Amino acid sequence: MCEGTEDNFKTVYQRTYTRKYGFRPDKAVYVPDYKDILAGPFTEFVVPDSVTQPEYPFENVHPCCERLVVKEPKMKRYLDKEPNPEAIASDHSNRGRTVYMVDYCDLEGGFESAASRARRRVDLPSNWGEIPATTQKASYRSPALLATWDLRPRPCLPCPSPLNPNMKEREILKVTTGVSEYEGRIGTLGDMILQDELHGTPQDVQCLKYQEMLKIHGTK
Numbered sequence: 001m002c003e004g005t006e007d008n009f010k011t012v013y014q015r016t017y018t019r020k021y022g023f024r025p026d027k028a029v030y031v032p033d034y035k036d037i038l039a040g041p042f043t044e045f046v047v048p049d050s051v052t053q054p055e056y057p058f059e060n061v062h063p064c065c066e067r068l069v070v071k072e073p074k075m076k077r078y079l080d081k082e083p084n085p086e087a088i089a090s091d092h093s094n095r096g097r098t099v100y101m102v103d104y105c106d107l108e109g110g111f112e113s114a115a116s117r118a119r120r121r122v123d124l125p126s127n128w129g130e131i132p133a134t135t136q137k138a139s140y141r142s143p144a145l146l147a148t149w150d151l152r153p154r155p156c157l158p159c160p161s162p163l164n165p166n167m168k169e170r171e172i173l174k175v176t177t178g179v180s181e182y183e184g185r186i187g188t189l190g191d192m193i194l195q196d197e198l199h200g201t202p203q204d205v206q207c208l209k210y211q212e213m214l215k216i217h218g219t220k
Helices: 002-008 012-016 061-071 073-077 085-093 099-103 114-118 135-139 167-173 181-196 205-217
Strands: none
Touching: 061 073
16 A cells, blocks of 8 residues: 555656666876976977077987987887978977967068058168159149138138027026036136136137247247
């Protein structure tokens, strides 16, 4: 009776599928490829001949290969000929570069585009002499200097609208509609300081700019 009652409460999954027992796998231990994980990937075992100078602590690749063949004769299968110096130099120069720089960029020509290289200014030699004027430059006369009237077009000013408020009337009638807090407090105070000359006579802004320009150019 108890067994039948217990079976009634089992789910379809418990009745159909058999129970499986799992186990915890062993803890994975990472074994680094290099003893020194910082300097190991950057170690160069073969360098080009241009680097093997007396001041560099590198050995030339050819004596090293000869000594390796004498020590391990089986290496003749792989060292049947001398290493290609161009391949060694290319591998040495590409160290530290990205895949994009190696496969797509023209490192010999630099990173400057052909269009910007064509726009580069070229300095003329010192004994070049004066550059002759072109026909257009020699015969050109500015119409603004020849005309006796002003050729510059005048800006078109809009007609005053009757809907624009008259500031003088608003001041007399003491209308404050549309006046911000900044304009009503700080702006009014600034107008009073300028009109009453509380800090002295105000100077012209254009005059100050002209004086600054004279200081920059060093003239009085």
